[in-house]
Amino acid sequence: MAYSEKVIEHYTNPRNVGSFAKGEDNVGTGIVGAPECGDVMKLQLKINPANGVIEDAKFKTFGCGSAIASSSYVTELVKGKHVDEAMAIKNTAIVQELNLPPVKIHCSVLAEDAIKAAITDWRKHQEPAVESADAVPARTAQEG
Amino acid sequence: MQAQEPRTLCTTCGAPLGAAIDCFATLGWPRRLAIDRAALERTYHELGRRMHPDRFVAAAPALRDASLRGTARLTQAYRTLGDPVSRGLYWLELHGRKLADNNKEVSPALAEMVFAVQEQLDDLRTVRSVARGGEAETPAGAAETAAIEAEMRTEVEERREELRGAIDAAGRELEANFADWDKAAAESPDGPHEAGGASAPGADARFAELKAILSKIAYLRTLIRDIDRALETAQAA
Structure with a gap:
C-alpha cells in the first residue's frame, strides 16, 4: 500500500517527538x-x-507510518487551541x-482518542485544590 | 453434544451435502461455546471419514463436489472451533460484530503496559547498536556496554514470561465468558436456545466482555511477537 505524500513527510520528519520531563507541571498524558x-x-x-490553552505537545508512537504521521500531525494541530476546542x-x-486510506482510518481514531485521553488526564490533575496542583506529578508510562 | 443429525450429511442416505452452513451446524452441534476437545476430535474424525473424497472418486460429479466442499467446511470448523481464541472471534463474526470496530476495548492500563514494553525494546535496540557499532573507546567500555545489554535482555525475557502468564489468565477469562453464554442459552426465559445465548438477555454485556478479552489477547500476542523479534535480532547481530 502506498502512503500519501503527507504521511511520508510526517513519517520521515516527525514533529514534536519525545516527552516532557517527569514531574513537569500542567502536563496531561x-x-x-x-x-x-x-x-x-x-x-x-x-x-x-x-486559560486552558495547549501550549506545547509531544508524542511517541510505536506503530506504522500512518500512526506516526497521525500523532505527529495532531501535535501541530492542537498547539494554541483551547482544551475544549481540542x-x-x-x-x-x-x-x-493525511489522505489516509480506509484501512488506516483506525490510526486517526487512535490519535483522536489520544487527545481526549491526554486532556482527561490533565483535567484530573486540575481538580484538586490549586495550591496542591503543583505537587501532582505528570503520569508516566512507568507508573502504569 | 450430538443433539441433532449433522446437516453436513443427508439424513436419509448419509451422503455429504456440502451445504454452506456455519461451523456449529457443520459438526451437527448446537451453538454452545464450551467445547470438549475430545468430543471435537471424535466428531471431526467420524464426519471426515464418512464424507472423505476418496470414497466418492467414482461417484456422480455433484456428489464428488459435495464431498470436497463438505470436507473443506469440516476442516475449517475443526480449526475455528478447536482454538478458544478463534472460536471467540468466530462467535463475534457469526453475529455481525467485529473486534476492530474501535479502540475503546483497550484499557488504559494495558496501553500503558504495552508502551512501557515497547520502550524497553527500543532501549535494547539502542544499546545493541552501540555495542555492535564499536563506538566504545576502550575495551572496558565495550565490556560495560555488553553487560548492560545482557541485563536488558534478561529484563525483556522476564517481561515476556509475565506476558505469557497474562495470556493464560485471559484464556481463563475467555472460558468463563463462554460458560456465561452457554448458561444464558440454557436458562433463557423462553426455553433453551439451540442458536446459543446471542438472543438471550445480557448478550450485549457478554459481547462487550468477549471483545475486551479477545482484544487483550491479540494485543499481548502482538507484543510477544515483537519481543521475540527484538531478542532474535539481538542474538543474530
Whole structure:
C-alpha cells in the first residue's frame, strides 16, 4: 500500500517527538493502543492552567507510518487551541489532512482518542485544590 | 453434544451435502461455546471419514463436489472451533460484530503496559547498536556496554514470561465468558436456545466482555511477537 505524500513527510520528519520531563507541571498524558495492529501511542499536552490553552505537545508512537504521521500531525494541530476546542477534534480531520486510506482510518481514531485521553488526564490533575496542583506529578508510562 | 443429525450429511442416505452452513451446524452441534476437545476430535474424525473424497472418486460429479466442499467446511470448523481464541472471534463474526470496530476495548492500563514494553525494546535496540557499532573507546567500555545489554535482555525475557502468564489468565477469562453464554442459552426465559445465548438477555454485556478479552489477547500476542523479534535480532547481530 502506498502512503500519501503527507504521511511520508510526517513519517520521515516527525514533529514534536519525545516527552516532557517527569514531574513537569500542567502536563496531561494519554496513552492509547489499537489491538488490531499492535500500535501504541503516547501523547502529552502542556496546558496553561490559567486559560486552558495547549501550549506545547509531544508524542511517541510505536506503530506504522500512518500512526506516526497521525500523532505527529495532531501535535501541530492542537498547539494554541483551547482544551475544549481540542476535545472536539474529529478523526476525520486527520484522515483528510493525511489522505489516509480506509484501512488506516483506525490510526486517526487512535490519535483522536489520544487527545481526549491526554486532556482527561490533565483535567484530573486540575481538580484538586490549586495550591496542591503543583505537587501532582505528570503520569508516566512507568507508573502504569 | 450430538443433539441433532449433522446437516453436513443427508439424513436419509448419509451422503455429504456440502451445504454452506456455519461451523456449529457443520459438526451437527448446537451453538454452545464450551467445547470438549475430545468430543471435537471424535466428531471431526467420524464426519471426515464418512464424507472423505476418496470414497466418492467414482461417484456422480455433484456428489464428488459435495464431498470436497463438505470436507473443506469440516476442516475449517475443526480449526475455528478447536482454538478458544478463534472460536471467540468466530462467535463475534457469526453475529455481525467485529473486534476492530474501535479502540475503546483497550484499557488504559494495558496501553500503558504495552508502551512501557515497547520502550524497553527500543532501549535494547539502542544499546545493541552501540555495542555492535564499536563506538566504545576502550575495551572496558565495550565490556560495560555488553553487560548492560545482557541485563536488558534478561529484563525483556522476564517481561515476556509475565506476558505469557497474562495470556493464560485471559484464556481463563475467555472460558468463563463462554460458560456465561452457554448458561444464558440454557436458562433463557423462553426455553433453551439451540442458536446459543446471542438472543438471550445480557448478550450485549457478554459481547462487550468477549471483545475486551479477545482484544487483550491479540494485543499481548502482538507484543510477544515483537519481543521475540527484538531478542532474535539481538542474538543474530
